[in-house]
Amino acid sequence: MKNKEYFSTGEFAKLVNVSKQTLIYYDKYGIFSPMYKDENNFRYYSLSQFEALDTLISLKEMGVPLKEIKEYLSDKDIEGLVELLKNKNEAIKNQINKLRHISNKIENKSLKLEKAIKQRLIKEPYFKRCDPTYILTSSVESKDYKEIMAKIIDFINRCREKEVFDNGNSIGGIIKKEDILNEKFNNINAIYIVIDNKTITDDVNVKPKGIYACINHRGSYDTTHISYKKLIDFIEQSGYEIIGDGYENELIGYLSAQSQEKYLIELSIQVQKIK
Numbered sequence: 001m002k003n004k005e006y007f008s009t010g011e012f013a014k015l016v017n018v019s020k021q022t023l024i025y026y027d028k029y030g031i032f033s034p035m036y037k038d039e040n041n042f043r044y045y046s047l048s049q050f051e052a053l054d055t056l057i058s059l060k061e062m063g064v065p066l067k068e069i070k071e072y073l074s075d076k077d078i079e080g081l082v083e084l085l086k087n088k089n090e091a092i093k094n095q096i097n098k099l100r101h102i103s104n105k106i107e108n109k110s111l112k113l114e115k116a117i118k119q120r121l122i123k124e125p126y127f128k129r130c131d132p133t134y135i136l137t138s139s140v141e142s143k144d145y146k147e148i149m150a151k152i153i154d155f156i157n158r159c160r161e162k163e164v165f166d167n168g169n170s171i172g173g174i175i176k177k178e179d180i181l182n183e184k185f186n187n188i189n190a191i192y193i194v195i196d197n198k199t200i201t202d203d204v205n206v207k208p209k210g211i212y213a214c215i216n217h218r219g220s221y222d223t224t225h226i227s228y229k230k231l232i233d234f235i236e237q238s239g240y241e242i243i244g245d246g247y248e249n250e251l252i253g254y255l256s257a258q259s260q261e262k263y264l265i266e267l268s269i270q271v272q273k274i275k
Helices: 009-016 020-028 047-061 066-075 078-119 145-161 177-181 221-237
Strands: 043-045 126-130 133-139 172-175 190-194 204-207 210-218 240-252 264-273
Touching (some): 009 047, 047 078, 066 078, 078 240, 126 264, 190 204
Antiparallel strands (some): 133 190, 210 264
């Protein structure tokens, strides 16, 4: 019997892992039809149609409109199909790279927040030895608040455009050694973001290797002067001297803090033991 060589709509639907209603819909609108219909108008499909339907489903999952798929299946244009598949495959690769970048960025954020949770427990100043760190920087020297904010926004957009820099690390501030010594703790000279690798660009600098005196400031940026003074007292009492710039690294900020009073900002200054 001829029907033994073919699959009913329900059987073929199970074989290709789609619903029976999907096959009926495709047939109704001329997108994908059964191999033949019997005198009772029952649909029957052939195993030879499997690859065609599998490709159709893949194209649909890629976002190709059914109208475009229908046009191809009507013309049976093999060159057109090759071009379509290549274009869509390239789009998928780009999307995979984008999703991989987003995944890495989220993972980095998660690790930073886990570190911040531990850092919250450290309430007193401390010393730590740091390896050289590549940072992308941008000068924000200005007395005008709106101009400073415009530069910060421009820096953020530049980081997003170059995904290598948009890595989930928070943007920090740099205060010159001279301003720290003169207690001008609000004079942010530049902003920065830590990057993973050395990249050829004029704006990449290195946070020097060495010993840093650190304190975890709790509260808004407006009150960092309190922690800076405490940190400087700690440096002097420990027999160290300031030899480099100060770095502000936001560990907990707007994303995860209920208010500015809950912010956690690591303040660090490069120091050395007085000989």
